[in-house]
Amino acid sequence: MLAAWAVMRRENLNEKGRRTRAIASRLAHAYPDIRVPLRHRNIFELLVATILSAQCTDNRVNAVTPELFQRFPTAAKIAAAPVEELERIIRPLGLFRAKGRSLKHCAKQLMERHGGKVPSTMDELTRLPGVGRKTANVILGYAFGVPAIVVDTHCRRLSRRLGIAKNEDPNKIENELRRLLPAEEWLGFSHRLIIHGRRICQAQKPKCEECVVNDLCPSSRVSSTEAATQDPRS
Numbered sequence: 001m002l003a004a005w006a007v008m009r010r011e012n013l014n015e016k017g018r019r020t021r022a023i024a025s026r027l028a029h030a031y032p033d034i035r036v037p038l039r040h041r042n043i044f045e046l047l048v049a050t051i052l053s054a055q056c057t058d059n060r061v062n063a064v065t066p067e068l069f070q071r072f073p074t075a076a077k078i079a080a081a082p083v084e085e086l087e088r089i090i091r092p093l094g095l096f097r098a099k100g101r102s103l104k105h106c107a108k109q110l111m112e113r114h115g116g117k118v119p120s121t122m123d124e125l126t127r128l129p130g131v132g133r134k135t136a137n138v139i140l141g142y143a144f145g146v147p148a149i150v151v152d153t154h155c156r157r158l159s160r161r162l163g164i165a166k167n168e169d170p171n172k173i174e175n176e177l178r179r180l181l182p183a184e185e186w187l188g189f190s191h192r193l194i195i196h197g198r199r200i201c202q203a204q205k206p207k208c209e210e211c212v213v214n215d216l217c218p219s220s221r222v223s224s225t226e227a228a229t230q231d232p233r234s
């Protein structure tokens, strides 16, 4: 087993691109469905659900959004809502005061600057309260079909373990991944890294023996002989 950094120093950009495309192909077979798991009926609801998902699971967000969207279905309604009422509904998610404030301020700005609609550029999105680059990439990629890479904690960890990114900063990782795959694959690849991180390459105990890319991963705990005897899937 080679350390991820050693592989990265040895590989040139073309070689790393080839390995990344092989990883992307295996993960696409393993996880063909890349629908966003946050329940929503329109772009505004996706934005709200994504803001709420910070440091929280999608299932917990999906448990509170039906009431939130039923009571406050538009930016105008959230902008006018008593913040205490927003907080009451989203309380189970944690950080409910900060998230409640972000929702209200974000909705107000949507009303003041965008006529209540969600904008479709990175610049406009990241000017909204509570919207960082990760949330903006979710909206651009899933709602507007703009090539986007969503770097969350799983994508960050896997990119580094797989030796396809060396930086720690999510924005820099996004730039590193952009160079390795065609734009039309960015969203699917980052989505699948997130799923793979949740199910297999977990932070504490990665299940390398079950991993479909263990022979392409410099951090694998499976010996190269064992990995090579598994079904070749790329």
Ligand code: SF4
Pocket (backbone or CB within 6 Å): 158, 161, 162, 200, 201, 202, 206, 207, 208, 211, 212, 213, 214, 215, 217, 218, 219, 220, 221
């Ligand atoms: S081989 Fe192990 S460390 Fe590498 S991606 Fe798979 S689970 Fe993660």
